[in-house]
Amino acid sequence: MFGDCFAGKAGIEVGGPSQVFSKKGIFPVYPLVGSLDNCNFSAATVWDGKVPAGCGYRFDPGKPAGRQYVAEATDMSGLSSNAYDFVLSSHMLEHTANPIRALLEWKRLLKEGGLLVLLLPDRELTFDHRRPVTPFAHLIDDYKANVAEDDLTHLPEILTLHDLARDPEAGGPEAFELRCLKNIENRCLHHHVFDMELAMSLVEYAGFRRKASESVAPHHLLLVAQK
Ligand SMILES: C[S@@+](CC[C@H](N)C(=O)[O-])C[C@H]1O[C@@H](n2cnc3c(N)ncnc32)[C@H](O)[C@@H]1O
Numbered sequence: 001m002f003g004d005c006f007a008g009k010a011g012i013e014v015g016g017p018s019q020v021f022s023k024k025g026i027f028p029v030y031p032l033v034g035s036l037d038n039c040n041f042s043a044a045t046v047w048d049g050k051v052p053a054g055c056g057y058r059f060d061p062g063k064p065a066g067r068q069y070v071a072e073a074t075d076m077s078g079l080s081s082n083a084y085d086f087v088l089s090s091h092m093l094e095h096t097a098n099p100i101r102a103l104l105e106w107k108r109l110l111k112e113g114g115l116l117v118l119l120l121p122d123r124e125l126t127f128d129h130r131r132p133v134t135p136f137a138h139l140i141d142d143y144k145a146n147v148a149e150d151d152l153t154h155l156p157e158i159l160t161l162h163d164l165a166r167d168p169e170a171g172g173p174e175a176f177e178l179r180c181l182k183n184i185e186n187r188c189l190h191h192h193v194f195d196m197e198l199a200m201s202l203v204e205y206a207g208f209r210r211k212a213s214e215s216v217a218p219h220h221l222l223l224v225a226q227k
Pocket residue numbers: 014015016017018019020039040041042045046047048071072073074089090091092095096149187
């Protein structure tokens with residue numbers, strides 16, 4: 001399903017690379033694509049180490065490296081509109097303070113008819129399971145208020161309800177709080193918590209047409225939508 005939308009086509013990932021898109025992943029598009037660029041907020045992240053801007057985005061051993069852009073997911077203004085056949089994003093959207101702005105930016109990059117593949121954490125199965133699903137109205141308010149990545153509105157909720165027992169990498173409560181306070185540097189925070197209904201509302205609000213949605217083990221919400 002959807003194979004033709006990726007075979008030989010040009011795409012961009014935001015916050016890649018991602019195991020889910022690899023040969024053995026749940027949505028194995030890397031081996032199919034013609035080319036794939038990537039955007040990350042920094043040239044050095046806790047997930048991937050140093051990946052400087054330029055031609056060094058390595059995502060599949062059988063494919064040429066793509067171009068690495070260093071930019072916010074919500075502001076990729078250095079990139080042309082209507083340039084890509086598809087956008088990939090796995091477990092990234094929960095890390096931005098302004099998901100609607102990000103989705104609108106990704107839609108701008110897509111050609112008419114281009115596909116968005118979006119994966120989000122299924123809260124029930126992650127360290128967010130005690131947090132409430134973020135109200136859709138809150139995300140619209142964030143968009144209208146042009147909320148930026150230094151936003152820490154959700155910090156009290158996160159410090160109270162984040163399940164550290166399910167997040168050993170976060171360390172103890174003090175280390176976790178310190179990391180959260182430095183979120184603008186590390187971007188580890190899950191600003192918002194999604195379920196499938198909220199994810200679908202968001203992509204539709206951003207003007208995409210939903211093509212498929214599925215919960216996939218071990219902890220993914222998967223959505224495919226079209227510009
Ligand atoms: C949880 S990791 C997911 C990594 C990978 N996509 C996966 O599924 O395993 C989040 C990724 O999004 C990137 N990221 C977080 N906030 C970002 C932002 N505002 N703009 C661009 N990239 C961001 C992080 O640096 C990291 O690469």
